[in-house]
Amino acid sequence: MNQALEVAAVSLRAQQRALETVANNIANVNTPAFKRSDVVFAEVIATGPAPLTRTEELARGSVAQSGGVHFAARDMISLQGEMRPTGQALDIAIDGAGFIEIAGPDGESWLWRGGRLSVSSAGYLAPDGSVLRSLIAVPDDASELTISRDGMVAARTADGEQIELGQVMLVRVDSDANLERVRPGMYRPIDGARITDAVAGEDGAGTIEQGMVEESNVDFSASMVQLLMIQRAYAANAQVVQVADEISSLSNNLQR
Amino acid sequence: MQLIEAATSAIVEAERRLSANSANIANVNTPGYKREISYSEIVDVVSGAGFRKSTLPEIHTVVVGDSSTLIETGGRLDLAVRGQGHFLLRAGEQFFLVRSGQFTRDESGALVDSQGRIVQQAGGGDLVVDTDLPEILPDGTVLSDSVPVGSIGLYLADDAMGRNRSSSGLSVERASALVASDAGTIAQGMVERSNVTLSDEMIGLMRARRMAEAGAQLVRAYDQLMGQAVSTFGRPGS
Numbered sequence: 001m002n003q004a005l006e007v008a009a010v011s012l013r014a015q016q017r018a019l020e021t022v023a024n025n026i027a028n029v030n031t032p033a034f035k036r037s038d039v040v041f042a043e044v045i046a047t048g049p050a051p052l053t054r055t056e057e058l059a060r061g062s063v064a065q066s067g068g069v070h071f072a073a074r075d076m077i078s079l080q081g082e083m084r085p086t087g088q089a090l091d092i093a094i095d096g097a098g099f100i101e102i103a104g105p106d107g108e109s110w111l112w113r114g115g116r117l118s119v120s121s122a123g124y125l126a127p128d129g130s131v132l133r134s135l136i137a138v139p140d141d142a143s144e145l146t147i148s149r150d151g152m153v154a155a156r157t158a159d160g161e162q163i164e165l166g167q168v169m170l171v172r173v174d175s176d177a178n179l180e181r182v183r184p185g186m187y188r189p190i191d192g193a194r195i196t197d198a199v200a201g202e203d204g205a206g207t208i209e210q211g212m213v214e215e216s217n218v219d220f221s222a223s224m225v226q227l228l229m230i231q232r233a234y235a236a237n238a239q240v241v242q243v244a245d246e247i248s249s250l251s252n253n254l255q256r
Numbered sequence: 257m258q259l260i261e262a263a264t265s266a267i268v269e270a271e272r273r274l275s276a277n278s279a280n281i282a283n284v285n286t287p288g289y290k291r292e293i294s295y296s297e298i299v300d301v302v303s304g305a306g307f308r309k310s311t312l313p314e315i316h317t318v319v320v321g322d323s324s325t326l327i328e329t330g331g332r333l334d335l336a337v338r339g340q341g342h343f344l345l346r347a348g349e350q351f352f353l354v355r356s357g358q359f360t361r362d363e364s365g366a367l368v369d370s371q372g373r374i375v376q377q378a379g380g381g382d383l384v385v386d387t388d389l390p391e392i393l394p395d396g397t398v399l400s401d402s403v404p405v406g407s408i409g410l411y412l413a414d415d416a417m418g419r420n421r422s423s424s425g426l427s428v429e430r431a432s433a434l435v436a437s438d439a440g441t442i443a444q445g446m447v448e449r450s451n452v453t454l455s456d457e458m459i460g461l462m463r464a465r466r467m468a469e470a471g472a473q474l475v476r477a478y479d480q481l482m483g484q485a486v487s488t489f490g491r492p493g494s
Contacts, residue, residue, distance in 0.1 A: 004271070004278035011282035038331065040358040041286040042370045066279035069286055072370035074360050076331075078388040175361040176388055193363070204401065219330075233285050236454055240278045243461045247270060247468040254475050 003065065005248075008240040010044065010068035015234040017071045022226045025218045033081065033093070033113040033185040034216035037073040039226060044070045077176040077187070081217040083209060089145055090117040093214040096206020098170035098198055101133040102126075104188065109133070109195065111171065111179065111187045114214060125153065125165075136166035149207040151200040170198045170205045259478045265312045266471030269296060270464045272315045277460040280452045287336075288356035289450035290321050323355070324451040326443055332389050333359040333367070336448040341410030341440030344431065345373035346382065351431035353413050356448035361388060378409035378436065394441035410437040 018039045028034040044067035083095055092114045094100070099111035112127060120126045125136040125145075138145070142155035142165075151168035173179060178193035189195055198205035276292040283289040296313035326336050335343070335357060342353035357369045367375040367383045375383045378396055383406050391399040396408040411434040426434075 004274045007275070007278045007282050014282075038358070040370045041283070042357075043283050043286050043289050065275070066283070066292065068279070068282040070370065074331075074358065074370070174386070175363065175365055177361055177363050190363070229285055232454070233281075236281045236284060236457070237278075239458065239461060240274075240281050243465050244274060244278070246465055247267075247274065250468050250472045251267060254472055254479075 004240060004244040007066065007068040008237045008244065010070075011237045012234060012241070014041065014069045014071035015230050015237065017073075019227070019230050019234075021073050022223050022230065026220070026223050026227075028216055029218045029220050029223075031184060031216050032115060032213045034218065035075060035077045035079065035081075036216070036218045036223075037075050039230075040072045040074050042070045042072065044068050075176055075179075075181070076217060077179055079217045081214040083212045084215050085211055086213050087211060088116070089211060091115070091211055091213055092117060092147060092168075093209050093212040094170070094200075094206045095209050095212075095214075096204075098172050098200070098205040099187065100168060101171045101195075102130045102186070103133060104130065104182070104186075109189065110182060111173070111189065111195075113185050113187075114208075115185055132168065134166060134169045136168070138165060147208060147210040149201055149209065151208050168200070168208060170200050170208075171195045172198050172205060259474065261312060263471045263474035263478060266474065267468050269313065269315050270468035270471065272317070273460060273467070274464040276317050277457050277464065281454070281457050283450055284452045284454060284457075286450050287334075287358060287447035288354050289452065290319050290355075291450070291452045292317050292319055320451065322451055324449050326356075326446040327449050328446050329358070330445050331358060332391075332445065333361070334445055334447050335359060335392065335408075336443045336446045337410060337440045338394075338443050339437075339440035340412060341437030342413050344376040344409055344411050344434065345369060346376055346431075347371070347373040349428060351376070351426045351428070353411060353426070353434075356446075358447060361385060376409055378407045380409075380432070383408060392442055392444040394443070396442055408442060410440045410442070411435065412437045 018041070021037050021039055025036045028036075045065075078097065080096070083093060092100075094114045099113060102110050102112045104110035110130070115127055117125055117127055119138050120131065123137050123140070124131060125138055126132050134151075136153050138155065139157065141158035142163075144156045146154050147168065148154070151170070153165045153168060154162055155165055156162055172195070173189055174194055178190055179187040180190055182188045201207045273294045276294045280291045283291075294315055294317045296315045298311055299314045300311075326338065337343070337355055342355055343357065345352045345354060345357075352373060354369070359367050359369055359375065362368045362372070365384045365386055367385055369375075377383050383398065385398060385400060385405060387400045390405070391402075392408065393399065396410065397404050398406040398408060413434075
């Protein structure tokens, strides 16, 4: 009785957390550069203390007791979202692997998947509120900013000349596990993670696309089906709680 | 006296069956999960004179390992086995056999499941991959940018291992004695759904509840009988 109640309680909690994850995915189906979290269930084997006597060992039986289900969220950071043109010259997106390094608060490195750039008050090309590691100064009289697929930034000056302003470099990390989300579209490498520099378009790194935005990688229909499945699983576990409760109340009422 | 023992055993059996059902229901969506069933058998206890003294059932739980359908998830690191064979996972000094899982890469690039157990290569050793999007061929070869970087091993579980869900896993010696499977292939992007049927489990819940009710009724009947017997025969002067 107690075991069934505990297993059901653990499972109800797991289903609820799964529901929160799927709800967050669905809420962000239109957020640019959003990376979904997949739902992963795994069985929990209850390990008790080692049996003290031979009788206890035999009585326990050969099958280890199941302790319910465990939920883990798996971030799908490397899964590419679709590219969508926006028509804004200062929108950039990364098609492929890699991130753009920006300076977070305290000067630490943060990684950015792209979005809208602007020219800061100091004259540098930067996303709102931070600054690119590859500093690119934009002269006051520049117009027609172009960013090529390998990250070279060029502009036309007042006297019609085309000048190169710099190159936006990409960085790569060894695996998704080395990143933690800090803000929408921004990630912080965990302590001790290795960041390697890369030129956009070379060695497997992605290319920089001007005028594009990376759409969220949430699969809407799959998320709706997941919602249904979680709902059914939750209801079934609630039934287990109900029956376990009835049986224990029967036992309790044997002696009136 | 046997009446009360029979009644108690009915309630205890109901609780044990409920435990198996609750474990199955909890894992109805867990990939690779194999359901448990409980069954009871009569154990004869023979008295000194050769009469059968006790007919109370003993309840056992076994894991039913029948394979289930594969569903496509599209995740590059979701793997399942078609045919015979299991993946071997290592957690410290212990090894586990699983049919299917949703894996990720940890900080060092090793392929792990959600509980941190590392996938083993064919021939032994942890599997380390340098990309989050490898291609895994049906024979187990792992390709990163079309370059083979490793091979996932499939192993056969003998009958006893398949039927027991061991909490402590296999030891190093038992794991190295496992036979590789050549009758199974690996499917990437798919997981094997759990073989739990909710309708069976719901019926099991109902059955457990009714069994407990019946046992409780027996106890109450016994209590009433004994109460009457004691009060009738215990009355002074009767």
